[in-house]
Structures are given as structure tokens and as C-alpha cells.
Amino acid sequence: MVSLTARESDLVFRIMGALSADHSCDALRNTIGPMLLDLLGAQYFASYVWSESSSTFGHRIALNMSDDNLKTYENYFQFRDPITPLLQRKRRATAVTEVISRRALERSEFFNDFLVRDGLHYGINYYAYSAGQNIGDLRIWRGRGKEDFCRRDLEIVDAIGPAFTHAMRRALSRDQNGQTRISLTNAIESESTRVHLTKREKEIAAAVMLGKTDQQIAAELFISVATVRTHLKHLFRKLDVSSRAQLTRRIALH
Numbered sequence: 001m002v003s004l005t006a007r008e009s010d011l012v013f014r015i016m017g018a019l020s021a022d023h024s025c026d027a028l029r030n031t032i033g034p035m036l037l038d039l040l041g042a043q044y045f046a047s048y049v050w051s052e053s054s055s056t057f058g059h060r061i062a063l064n065m066s067d068d069n070l071k072t073y074e075n076y077f078q079f080r081d082p083i084t085p086l087l088q089r090k091r092r093a094t095a096v097t098e099v100i101s102r103r104a105l106e107r108s109e110f111f112n113d114f115l116v117r118d119g120l121h122y123g124i125n126y127y128a129y130s131a132g133q134n135i136g137d138l139r140i141w142r143g144r145g146k147e148d149f150c151r152r153d154l155e156i157v158d159a160i161g162p163a164f165t166h167a168m169r170r171a172l173s174r175d176q177n178g179q180t181r182i183s184l185t186n187a188i189e190s191e192s193t194r195v196h197l198t199k200r201e202k203e204i205a206a207a208v209m210l211g212k213t214d215q216q217i218a219a220e221l222f223i224s225v226a227t228v229r230t231h232l233k234h235l236f237r238k239l240d241v242s243s244r245a246q247l248t249r250r251i252a253l254h
Contacts, residue, residue: 002155011039015160019167025049025136028171029061032164036140037063040153044120044141046070049172050088050134057084057137065118077114087125088134093157095149096123115141122148126157128165136168184209191251195238204231209248 004012018031033045044064048057057078062070078084086099096105105111115121120141128136138157142149184206192202200221207217214232218225241247 002152002159004156008039008156011035012156012160015039016163019160019163022174023167023171025059025168025171025175026061028167029136033061033063036138036157036160039156040124040140040149041146042124042140042142043146044118044143046139046141047137048139049136052133065120069114069117073114077110080110082108082110083123084125088127088137090125090127091129093124093126093154093161095154096125097148119143122146124149124153124157126161126164128161128168130165130169135165135172138164187251191239197235197238201231201235201238204228205235205247205251208232208235208244209251 015032015035018028018035021031023031029047033047037043037045044062046060046062046065048061049059050057057074060070060074073081083096083100083105087094087096090099121144122142124140126138127134128138140149140157185202188197188202188205188209191197197205203221204217207220212220214225214228218228221228235247236242239247239250241250
């Protein structure tokens with residue numbers, strides 16, 4: 001275990017507290033970014049979420065880096081990046097100089113036309129994995145005139161890494177569920193303009209579309225199972241359907 005100063009211990013404690021809170025994916029990374037820079041004596045922070053379907057990084061969060069320069073990364077340099085694919089394979093905090101020599105990096109287009117424009121010189125990356133998939137990362141950089149990251153810095157990030165992974169997994173699930181609920185709400189409201197649904201009927205329709213049982217709906221809404229079934233009968237009649245599957249299909253298609 002890394003020995004920390006009192007100040008470092010306080011920062012790690014605050015970072016862990018933020019990672020245990022209920023944040024969205026973006027809010028989580030925005031919250032811990034400044035603290036990680038302070039903890040590691042770094043100046044630049046970026047974090048992305050990897051998309052398996054498109055093989056690209058997106059949902060960027062960044063500190064002290066220009067938006068225009070980051071857009072060139074997203075549109076051009078991430079496809080010509082000599083270091084990130086190598087770093088992404090690692091399951092631990094890794095310094096850039098562990099995967100490419102300093103000389104080779106400084107001769108690359110990636111360094112001279114992307115990194116240097118914002119002043120980035122020495123980097124350390126951590127990639128969070130869940131069920132074998134990269135679900136987010138931490139990219140921390142120091143500028144010219146600073147020292148490269150040392151083994152102790154890597155161990156500090158590694159100590160925080162599992163909590164970051166768990167927090168990202170939880171936040172992504174929450175964000176995804178939130179988007180699903182928004183889509184369901186919009187679909188149900190659209191259907192309600194055609195066939196008037198009460199507030200309770202809308203709640204039950206949404207729960208049915210999420211695959212919940214009568215018992216689960218009753219527990220969540222603090223009503224009896226019999227009351228749930230009465231509302232379902234009203235929903236079936238109003239929507240002219242005879243099953244949960246038909247109800248879901250009817251609302252999803254409108």
C-alpha cells in the first residue's frame with residue numbers, strides 16, 4: 001500500500017467519497033478530475049467512454065484543454081494515435097513512456113500536432129473494465145518542465161482505479177435507465193394524447209414496458225396487486241389490446 005501524506009490522504013478520501021455518491025457519468029468525472037490533478041501534481045485531465053459498436057471514444061470530459069484541439073483528436077487523431085490503443089489494453093495505471101519511448105513519441109505527428117498544442121508532455125492513463133469491456137478512462141497529463149510520472153503515482157491511481165470502475169459501471173447503468181425512462185415517458189405521453197390515460201395508468205404502463213410484474217408494480221407504487229390489475233384492465237380496454245406484449249408494442253409504435 002502506498003504511504004500517503006496527510007494532504008494526499010485527504011484528497012484520496014474526497015475522491016473516494018465522490019466515487020461513492022450518486023453521480024451521472026459526466027458529473028462523476030467532472031467532480032474527480034480536479035482532485036486527481038491536485039493529488040498527482042498534474043495540469044491536464046481528459047476522460048472518455050469507449051464505444052464498442054463504433055470503436056471510438058466519446059462523451060468527453062476535459063480540464064485545461066482546448067475544445068478545438070480535442071475535436072481534432074476525436075475527428076482525426078484518435079484514428080492515428082500511437083499510444084492510446086496500447087494503453088487501452090492495460091488493466092492498470094500506465095505511464096505513456098511505458099508503451100512508447102520518449103524519442104519516438106516526440107517525433108510523432110500525434111505529439112507535435114495534438115499534444116503539444118495544449119502543452120501536454122507526460123501522461124498516465126487508467127482504463128476501467130467491466131465484463132471485459134472498457135467503460136471509461138482517466139487521462140492525466142503534466143506539462144513541459146514537469147517530471148514524468150513515477151511508480152508511486154501509478155500505484156496511487158491503481159488504488160483509486162477499482163472504485164472508479166465501480167462508480168462508472170453504476171453511473172452508466174443509471175444514465176442508461178434514465179434515458180430509457182425518458183423515452184418511455186415520451187412514448188406514453190404521445191399515446192395519451194390519442195387515448196386519455198390517468199397519471200396512475202401512465203405509471204403502470206411504464207412499469208409494464210420495463211418488464212415489471214404485478215407484484216413489483218404494486219410494491220413500487222404502494223398499492224395492492226388487485227388495484228394494479230384493475231388499472232391494467234382499464235389500460236387494455238383504452239388501448240384496445242389484450243396482453244402486456246400488445247400494450248408494449250402499441251405504445252412503442254406510436
